[in-house]
Amino acid sequence: MLKGERLATPPMWLMRQAGRYLPEYRELRAQKGGFLALATDPEAAAEVTLQPIRRFGFDGAILFSDILMVPWALGQDLSFGAGEGPRLAPALVDHALNALTRAPERLEPVYATVARVKAQLPPQTSFLGFAGSPWTVATYMVAGQGSKDQGETRRFAYADQAGFGAIIDAIVTMTIDYLAGQVENGVEAVQLFDSWAGSLSPAQFERWVIAPNAAIVQGFRARCPGVPVIGFPKGAGGKLPAYARETGVDAVGLDETVDPVWADTSLPEGLPVQGNLDPLALIAGGEALDGAVDRILAAFAERPHIFNLGHGILPDTPLAHVERLIARVRNNR
Numbered sequence: 001m002l003k004g005e006r007l008a009t010p011p012m013w014l015m016r017q018a019g020r021y022l023p024e025y026r027e028l029r030a031q032k033g034g035f036l037a038l039a040t041d042p043e044a045a046a047e048v049t050l051q052p053i054r055r056f057g058f059d060g061a062i063l064f065s066d067i068l069m070v071p072w073a074l075g076q077d078l079s080f081g082a083g084e085g086p087r088l089a090p091a092l093v094d095h096a097l098n099a100l101t102r103a104p105e106r107l108e109p110v111y112a113t114v115a116r117v118k119a120q121l122p123p124q125t126s127f128l129g130f131a132g133s134p135w136t137v138a139t140y141m142v143a144g145q146g147s148k149d150q151g152e153t154r155r156f157a158y159a160d161q162a163g164f165g166a167i168i169d170a171i172v173t174m175t176i177d178y179l180a181g182q183v184e185n186g187v188e189a190v191q192l193f194d195s196w197a198g199s200l201s202p203a204q205f206e207r208w209v210i211a212p213n214a215a216i217v218q219g220f221r222a223r224c225p226g227v228p229v230i231g232f233p234k235g236a237g238g239k240l241p242a243y244a245r246e247t248g249v250d251a252v253g254l255d256e257t258v259d260p261v262w263a264d265t266s267l268p269e270g271l272p273v274q275g276n277l278d279p280l281a282l283i284a285g286g287e288a289l290d291g292a293v294d295r296i297l298a299a300f301a302e303r304p305h306i307f308n309l310g311h312g313i314l315p316d317t318p319l320a321h322v323e324r325l326i327a328r329v330r331n332n333r
Helices: 023-032 035-039 042-056 069-073 104-120 134-143 151-159 161-185 202-223 237-247 260-266 279-284 286-299 319-331
Strands: 060-062 077-081 085-089 126-132 189-194 229-233 251-253 273-277 305-309
Touching: 023 035, 023 042, 035 042, 035 077, 042 060, 042 104, 042 319, 069 077, 069 104, 069 126, 069 134, 069 161, 085 134, 104 126, 104 161, 126 134, 126 161, 134 151, 134 161, 134 189, 134 202, 151 161, 151 202, 161 189, 161 202, 189 202, 202 229, 202 237, 229 237, 237 251, 237 260, 260 273, 260 286, 273 279, 273 286, 279 286, 279 319, 286 305, 286 319
Parallel strands: 060 126, 126 189, 189 229, 229 251, 251 273, 273 305
Antiparallel strands: 077 085
């Protein structure tokens, strides 16, 4: 499907399908004592990756990991505080990139996880790897943590374009290696997550989203020819057609704010799309869920389409609603 074939029943998987809405995940995480300990334990991370496949039979398994593995491999310290979100140190807003000591060996547990999953995955189930896109990863590296508007990183990018460009370039290089390593161990397609792409002006979007993602696609294709790349620039809105054309991705993920009818008429003809059910519609369930699913299916009836959410599944999502979603998509009822 990612190579342009349209199926009568779209394949489906959900962003963050391996995670906190599953009781079996919560139990395992409690045993491991923290997110990073879980994500760097290949046996446990493989189990988490496989849990939603066993429960729901999704068409794709998504590697259980985190977008901040790349800055960790670039030499920042990574931690996940309870209720605080991730932290990276030192924050590059006031420390030089060349002060970091690269540690690519920190990615080895991820590759081991991939190999374990591949050995256990049903043959009919696709296996997707992923990485954060440079702009989004850089926002964490510069500020040392997440933020609501990425203001600190945006100011940094304007004030020191050369310095910020060096951070972006380092992320691009490490990301190509990281994705290639995932493929070498068993993933069949990869996705680039640009969760904060919507915070940029058009010119900055071109420079810090489109250009670096295009560089990753080009470098990755040289290493892994024929492996599809999905690009997900959350919040891109009207800049999506330019992103699709200029990055060279094989498919585009759509967030829940994108009108699927507009996307179908505006994106390059035949380009596969992924999305874009509102995660809150999934929580609502019932007729609200059914109607939202039907509108998306109708909009992409003539285009290659992977049914997915517009962003990650939320922790309080009822399992019965996920089952209803799967039945609606697969059985059109």
